[in-house]
Amino acid sequence: xxxxxxxxxxxxxxxxxxxxxxxxxxxxxxxxxxxxxxxxxxxxxxxxxxxxxxxxxxxxxxxxxxxxxxxxxxxxxxxxxxxxxxxxxxxxxxxxxxxxxxxxxxxxxxxxxxxxxxxxxxxxxxxxxxxxxxxxxxxxxxxxxxxxxxxxxxxxxxxxxxxxxxxxxxxxxxxxxxxxxxxxxxxxxxxxxxxxxxxxxxxxxxxxxxxxxxxxxxxxxxxxxxxxxxxxxxxxxxxxxxxxxxxxxxxxxxxxxxxxxxxxxxxxxxxxxxxxxxxxxxxxxxxxxxxxxxxxxxxxxxxxxxxxxxxxxxxxxxxxxxxxxxxxxxxxxxxxxxxxxxxxxxxxxxxxxxxxxxxxxxxxxxxxxxxxxxxxxxxxxxxxxxxxxxxxxxxxxxxxxxxxxxxxxxxxxxxxxxxxxxxxxxxx
Numbered sequence: 001x002x003x004x005x006x007x008x009x010x011x012x013x014x015x016x017x018x019x020x021x022x023x024x025x026x027x028x029x030x031x032x033x034x035x036x037x038x039x040x041x042x043x044x045x046x047x048x049x050x051x052x053x054x055x056x057x058x059x060x061x062x063x064x065x066x067x068x069x070x071x072x073x074x075x076x077x078x079x080x081x082x083x084x085x086x087x088x089x090x091x092x093x094x095x096x097x098x099x100x101x102x103x104x105x106x107x108x109x110x111x112x113x114x115x116x117x118x119x120x121x122x123x124x125x126x127x128x129x130x131x132x133x134x135x136x137x138x139x140x141x142x143x144x145x146x147x148x149x150x151x152x153x154x155x156x157x158x159x160x161x162x163x164x165x166x167x168x169x170x171x172x173x174x175x176x177x178x179x180x181x182x183x184x185x186x187x188x189x190x191x192x193x194x195x196x197x198x199x200x201x202x203x204x205x206x207x208x209x210x211x212x213x214x215x216x217x218x219x220x221x222x223x224x225x226x227x228x229x230x231x232x233x234x235x236x237x238x239x240x241x242x243x244x245x246x247x248x249x250x251x252x253x254x255x256x257x258x259x260x261x262x263x264x265x266x267x268x269x270x271x272x273x274x275x276x277x278x279x280x281x282x283x284x285x286x287x288x289x290x291x292x293x294x295x296x297x298x299x300x301x302x303x304x305x306x307x308x309x310x311x312x313x314x315x316x317x318x319x320x321x322x323x324x325x326x327x328x329x330x331x332x333x334x335x336x337x338x339x340x341x342x343x344x345x346x347x348x349x350x351x352x353x354x355x356x357x358x359x360x361x362x363x364x365x366x367x368x369x370x371x372x373x374x375x376x377x378x379x380x381x382x383x384x385x386x387x388x389x390x391x392x393x394x395x396x397x398x399x400x401x402x403x404x405x406x407x408x409x410x411x412x413x414x415x416x417x418x419x420x421x422x423x424x425x426x427x428x
Contacts, residue, residue: 023156025055031243033164062107
């Protein structure tokens with residue numbers, strides 16, 4: 001039997017989606033992955049003469065390359081007959097890692113209209129269009145609640161949101177696909193995940209490679225974001241060419257490209273969010289721990305951490321100290337899961353650890369309780385509790401401490417749960 005390629009497999013997935021779900025929409029950022037996903041759906045609909053509209057959910061973050069805006073405008077204009085467009089311009093909270101003072105910023109914030117990087121696009125949806133919107137809402141919370149709002153708006157039995165993420169991109173994206181429980185999948189399809197009752201996400205490109213994306217664009221002659229041509233001319237490797245919010249951690253290294261590729265936007269950006277110019281200059285250096293963080297003479301990593309904390313505003317400093325306290329207590333009482341190889345290396349180095357037999361997580365790794373270390377130079381050091389890792393978080397302005405492996409805190413989880421319950425009552 002001939003093995004099917006990813007294109008053929010994806011067409012089968014799209015066919016399943018359109019046959020099984022009476023309401024389908026695409027999460028479209030203007031990046032290469034979501035663009036290919038949207039083009040695949042448009043081609044499928046035209047080939048099969050599907051009359052119903054395809055929803056397109058675009059979160060417009062205000063600050064983006066002009067080429068991205070041009071591309072999005074072209075796609076929407078060329079496919080008006082098939083698309084039902086939800087171009088969202090809402091001042092939700094968005095993480096920023098350019099500033100030690102700001103943990104978030106708000107696109108399209110009315111109070112800062114004079115600082116907007118560009119004018120709000122015509123025919124967009126604003127906060128007034130969404131009864132569930134709250135000023136305390138983060139962008140990822142808005143995404144979840146939009147799905148429920150859209151599902152009820154359409155009176156659908158089942159709704160599917162197509163999300164263009166690929167496991168090749170990062171471990172977190174791999175985990176999104178493979179770490180979920182089978183009970184949360186739609187009919188045991190590994191590339192699906194239940195968002196909320198009768199609402200599912202589908203990751204139809206999950207097994208594509210970056211080269212597959214560009215092969216598809218070339219073979220089918222699809223329009224694409226010409227920003228990627230400029231990235232290529234600037235020498236940016238394929239795997240680092242991403243269209244994302246410019247103020248998040250993953251974008252720090254390439255933030256300075258705005259200055260060369262889109263100088264008009266750059267001139268407005270440096271007034272929009274604190275620390276943009278500094279990050280543009282030093283975002284690819286050890287100053288923000290992009291490469292190997294350097295320990296100043298006379299310091300341990302622990303003492304250097306407290307020095308860095310002393311330079312921060314009280315609110316920011318207390319946030320890091322709270323995260324550190326949670327992490328120390330976690331490693332002392334519950335323990336992190338580590339592979340046998342790392343456990344043996346720790347024992348060989350004489351580091352005091354307590355190894356459990358079984359973890360409550362779905363993993364073969366064993367739980368290990370231990371105290372914080374200053375630093376350790378072994379494979380897998382990123383999984384171990386060290387003061388150096390906390391220093392890296394501070395240097396990166398990683399307020400959420402994602403580099404430390406943090407997810408939401410209990411307070412953040414409770415706040416999110418309360419918000420979701422409140423708006424679920426509104427919808428019910």
